Amino acid sequence: MRYILIGFIIFCSAFAKAQLESSQWYFGVTAGIDFSSGTATATGIGQLVTGEGCATISDDLGNLLFYTDGSLVFDSTHNLMPNGTGLLGDSSSTSSAIIVPQPGNDDLYYIFTVDTSDQQYRMNVGFHYSIVDMSLNGGTGDIVPTQKNINLLPLTSEKLTAISNATGDGFWVLTQFEDTYYAYEITAAGLNLAPVTSIVGPTIELISTPITNVDVAAMRGYIKLNARGDKLVAAHFSNNTTAEFSGITNVLEARSLAYAQGGELYLYDFDNATGVVSNPQPLMTRADGASFYGVEFSGNGRYLYAEADYMLPSTTVIYEFLRGEILQYDLTAANIAASKTVVHTDMIAPFRGALQLGLDNRIYHSRINESFLSVINNPDDGGTASNYIYNDFALTNGAQAIYGLPIFVQSFLLNGDINAVDHCFGESQAFTFNTSAQVESILWDFGDINSS
Template identity: 40%
Template sequence: MPNKYICLLLSFLFSFFVFGQGETANWYFGNGAGIRFNNDGTVVPLNDGKINTFEGCASISDAVGNLLLYTDGISVYDQNHDIIQNGAGLYGDPSSTQSAIIVQKPDDPNILYIFTVDTSTAENDPNFGLNYSVVDLTLNGGNGAVTQKNINLLRFCSEKISAVLKNCLDKSIWVVALGLENPDTGPFNTYHAFEVTSAGVNTTPVDSKFDDLNVLDPRGYLKFSPDGNTLASANSASGLYLYDFDLGTGVLTNQNQILVSAPNKFPYGIEFSPDQRFLYAHTSNNAPAGQVGGHSSSLVQYDLTTPNISASEVEIDRRAMYRGALQLGQNGKIYRTIAENYLTGTPYLGVIESPNEKGDAANYRHNAVFLNGRNATQGLPPFIQSFFDRIEIIKNADGSTGTSLTICEGEQFTLEADNIPGAVYAWEKDGSPISNSGNTLVINAADVTDSGRYSLEITLSDPSECPIIGEGFIAVNPLPEAPPIFLAQCDVDTNNATDGVTSFNLEQAIFSLDYTFLFYESVADLNSGNPILNPIGYVNSVPFNQTIQYKIEDENGCENFGELELQVRSVVLDPNDELFYYSCDDVPEDQFLEGFFDLDNFQQINYPNQDIAFYTSLEDVSLEQNPISGDYRTSSTSIYVRIEDINECEDIDVINLIVNPTPLFTYENELLWCTDGPPLPIKAPDGFDLYRWFKNIEGSSQLVGDQQDLQISSIGSYTLEAGYSYTTNSGVFECFNEVSFEVAPSNIAKIENILVEDISDNNLVEITVSGDGDYEYSIDAVNYQDSPMFENIQPGFITVYVRDKNGCGVSTDLVSVIGYPKFFTPNGDGVNDLWQIIGINDQFQAESIISIYNRFGKLMAQVSPKNQGWNGTFNNNELPASDYWFKVALEDGRVFKGHFALKR
């Protein structure tokens, strides 16, 4: 074995039974999440973890904080995050509250015992109870291997386990679990204490049975106080209990149930404060595990020094979240998981910053530690609680003590423990000895190298007594740098621009917003704490050049001091150097003459590559307050340009902003053009200097005219621009306004079809047309209607008229409406002497055949549309008055029959 590894193991063994803190430096939990504790007490996230567990997990490191292994109770991972040899298939369960805890073998740090606790999550999921497996770190190239696996200790066990050092003579360790009185049945009512000695694990436990304990809910944590004299047991629906523990015998006595009065009454995670005065519990409303929403949890504190512990309850936090673990860290803070529900964690841990303080003074912070995107679920790794049995050695200015302190570079800090006669004091910093044999260690002027973890071992004169361990985490923050700084100001006072006295905005000298700055007129003011009360608007008391003092302070309260040199430069504004910038009235319809000025574009054109800012007043120029930029809207006015070089005022320019009127006019929204006629002449309104006509085509505009008049020869979207032209000292400036309008088509109708429904009692005529116009219809050229349908049309020949309402013309067509007379009187009087089908002639239905029959069905005559009709004779003989029948076969294929009367 390499000497380096032997030294590491010796250090590991020494640390475990003396300081016992490096072993807790690395935590792995949840969905690949982890954290590491630094020597200055800070915490950083770890992203290299491989376990994926809903609840149980365990980790262990060596004495100086190097990771050894971690597990979810089933698979064991080494320091390289690989499953160690034979390290799969342990009888833990990721759904068990405390699926595992890791214990070193006394006097042999090469051997680690992994105690696992199983649970049953489904009908066919066996419960293997409490088991342990043995890891030998000397195997597999120093990465370790499991040499014995799943040695059963209890057939059934609740989901909880805890461990504590028995004493410092034989160095054995108690491992305690809550199980059954007999191996098979009954409630959880017996605590089984297994002793781990240098000979191994004693499989015969010390049992402490409580007849009035009836635990049916196996969920929840089991925790020893750091000194091992008290054991707390959280059993979710079955309650929260406290016990006295005899370290010498392993026997529990004095059961004391703590009644939770907070709205969320089901205890899960528990932890003791470092001084062991307070017990913290993470309680929930026990809402269904996979339910989304509806979960609620509380963080409660109990004072164990009061006669009625339940009555001392203080609810420190309550919010919508799932149950979770609590675990004390080596920096003296307690960490809390804050999952959303059983299946969904969060990438944060909550932290109780000052767990030795009562109530809200404990300072709980939610979402305090970001896990770099990895999710914590419900569990955190448990440890041998003796690792956290230490005294507070940091002595605060008010006489109180603590475990962590943050100071500024150059300040003093004191580490102190009780002066015990005959005791030997051994000090270390980050594992290295310090030459100091007293009970007090004082660092008078700390620098950043004094940051770290300070440890004290007090060896008592009685060898049977365990050493007293003290630890303190010191963070020394460096002072912020305070270099000499410079601020130059242009003297633009209206009273006297050459007297070297003007207003300064001292805050312009601030070089970082991460710090707080105060300014002092003199060193005496600095020493007496008399800052300048008006840093914005400070008027220098020494003309042209003056040096003042400043103090810089960071977020930690660390401060430093430096000098600020003020310089005044006289600037005389010359009217001949003034610049002009023109704009057009942006809303010509209102009563205000205001426009937009693109200051960014003005800067690019007139001040390229220069450090400038625009202001509306000389006071703002001087104080560098209320700068303007971008599209600035204003009426005609003057603004100022401050020109700088590395925050030094170089010059001031005046810019005159001139707003000119914009044309205001109206135009028709739509014009109609007869597309079958000549071009449409249009004209823009009078009174303007410039005209531009545009045709809008597929998102672009094409100029089609630049005079007041325009001939339109195509339909579509158009824009008319009318403008004023102004002559300025920098050339011609134009202001345009615009309106958009449509040129819509119209034209004479094209008659596509005329539908005639005739030979009926109600003859109909319906006209179908095409075209772009808006049309109306008539059959007499006088009375027009919007409907193309006409009813009750008399048989005969009619002309239909279709007129464009926009005046583009009238279309006509002649139609035939067929009918027949009901009688005729062939008496030679010239009236109704002939019978003929109405609406046919030699042009319409000319080839139709008309056959006439008497009442006996005999053919009397055949009539052609080309003659005048039947005269009422047969073979030149007059037929008698009677009813006669007819059959018509029209040229268009229609056939119809009817009858009529011949009257004499």
């Protein structure tokens, strides 16, 4: 009886472990992390060289499937897929790509891409999707030739995020441009090409000026949905207007103003049943003087983190760096904006970089040209107990972090275990769910109509 029981419990535990689709990371200059063991381990076998955007996907056991910078797609052997070049993302786009499974088909995956242009942003080619079929190329996958670079929007920002829908049988993919959020739903029937649109503030104007590399600043920054699927955060690096550049002909002066005048940090409600974004809440605005780029939610869902850069315009360089801050907001507070706590500050330039939650429940911060990642070690804790450590996680020899870290369907980051105590065959059994996340309800399905 004991050996049968132990075998049963081991089987249940293995079945109950969190899925590992987000366990493999590839980013920066040949940098990587493997979380599949439960502990972050640096790897150096990836082939990406990307300044910002990147995305990876593994199967639910943690086996790498493929990864991309939005332009090139590498398979699990770290070779380019035969048709895996020429995607219309850009490695200089904040969120150049995100990978989303096709519900009901284990072989098909969508790669959504957003382009950018460091010259004139309005010249970029917009929002597209391509489909990877893992049954192609001997089982290592390839992009379906007739389903490559399908346009969805002519122009959007450098922002992408995704989450499971309310019924758990599909996903929402979101992007943003100026004052509008576009939510596309994917179900077993495929991608609904008609997005749910939500017009909410602030308006981030795509400024019009003949001076290059000015309009791109406003399009930078991440958006993230929380794993629960009811909150959305947006980081806007700047919020300039065309009128502010009237009469300016000096390139350095124009770029300095574009970069250093401050951006916007906003929190919204998201309805993952309808795809609607609503209730815009300004956490910080341009008047506060900070530019925002990386954002992330804690594993337990209580805290929101944002990285902020404080800069001054300059006449000799693009900007004068003052300081960088990691900000924490308590989403349970009556006044979320007022709950802001600075959990880390330093003057090591540059500061701008992604924040990304790992399966070890730590949040990683990418800082350019570092051979380490900085880490928020205890993001479920309030204030400085969250324990931000500069350059805390060493990358492999020769690898470098730049600005970006891979993004995922945010519900892939929800971690937990099903626990059971000793019991005898034929008797009723109680199960408990162990997770740091704030969970409203759990649906049990053991294939037995009598279980509840």
